[in-house]
Amino acid sequence: MTKKAMDLEIAMTPRITLIAAALAFAAPAFAAPVVGKPAPDFSVTDASGKTQSLAAYKGRTVVLEWNNPECPFVGKHYGAKNMQAQQAEAASEGVVWLTVNSGASGKQGHLDGAAANAYVAKVGGKEAAYLIDGDGKVGHAYDAKTTPHMYVIDKDGVLRYMGGIDSIASTDKEDIPKATQYVRQALAEIKDGKAVSVPTSEPYGCSVKYGS
């Protein structure tokens, strides 16, 4: 490295640091990810103690599902087997379905690994893994607001859908057959190489029970 280049690097370092600090402050506390842009990567432990990251699934389509077993909106879709059916369909298509619990310890619906495995067994969940996000890091990175709150990420790591599981905001199982299942629709469109026709919808459900 020439002296000039070295001087330049030294001179620039503090400025870059300042810009980075300014950006950190300027960004909203929990910025939502953007459809069409790379989805935030994460590293988090699943119910079996294995570390799960988004990067590990590059080349495969990934679904993220925010879950709280005690939330009646979650209960609607598990009680009617809608969620499990879509998990099984996704698995058969090679899609990686990750269920995420961002409930903080002490809050309703928080599960430790053993309890999460018991829950998945009880409801017959067909997800690839159940992620324990008790500190809410993954939830905040995705600005997950409700349970359920759904995200579909394509094989290139680009967010293609975020929003509700379907189009009718209610706790009634009878509404499921009448609703458009947005995640199922997005997965079919991605598989066919099409644009996702409904790329965002407003999620509905219980608030994610973050600790902070």
Place this chain on the structure above:
Amino acid sequence: MTRNLRARSFICAAVTGLIGSLAAPLHAADADHVSVELISEHVALAPGQSQQFGILLRHEPDWHTYWINPGDSGLPTTLAWTLPPGVKTQDIAWPMPKRFEVGGLYNFGYDGEVVLPVAMSVPADAAPGSKAHIAVDAKWLVCREECIPGRKTMTLDLPVATKDNPPKPDGRWTMQFSRARLAEPQATAWKATNAAEGDRIVVTLRGPSLPNADGLDAFVEQKKLVDNKPPRIRREGDALIVDFGKSEYFGTPPETFDLVVTQPSAAGVRGWRVQVPFAANAAP
């Protein structure tokens, strides 16, 4: 409503506020965390008249139900009526909402005791002396941090009054309906405009008797328009500026939207409503 009636209701509300706090344990909600009741302002139906009904919600402390726009989560209370021929209801005249914040997420709704008022019109040819069977199937979601959906079918059988003997108010609910009138955001003659400024939707209000910005909050009835964080509210000369973040789910904007501005004070919350034409330049 006349000024006189409003003033009287206000005193009434102040007095019962005191009584209400003493009597609160008697009204403790059931195991569902909210008690829900169908009430009528009058003891009978008057042919050719419009009269007030309501859903009286009494929440257990810390529990709430939702406004027409519930915010980041939750569900608005819904009503499905079964009515005698010719009897028609209007939509719920939603009272001013409160803002609830948990873990950075915002909800809009009601706690304590609230009436969701519904105006009902009775046909002129309703037969005096006959019985009118009114039924409503109410669905709600009641939340503290956790949420429980509820559902109840309620009925009222009211006689149809004769023209020369108009129905009397039902003394059990006089206070509830008086308070409901106070909880209704008032119509205003304000002129509203809005503009998109980057990721903000900024409403400018001008007109008579605009409040100061101190302590104000504001809510939009329609979803997917503004985000649910508290707006930045300020006065600029003769204008009141309500500056919302744009909803991340912003899609096709409506032609107009409904803004409710609330102002808490020692005497209770005041509120106004104004319809805002949606400016074309505010499209994304």
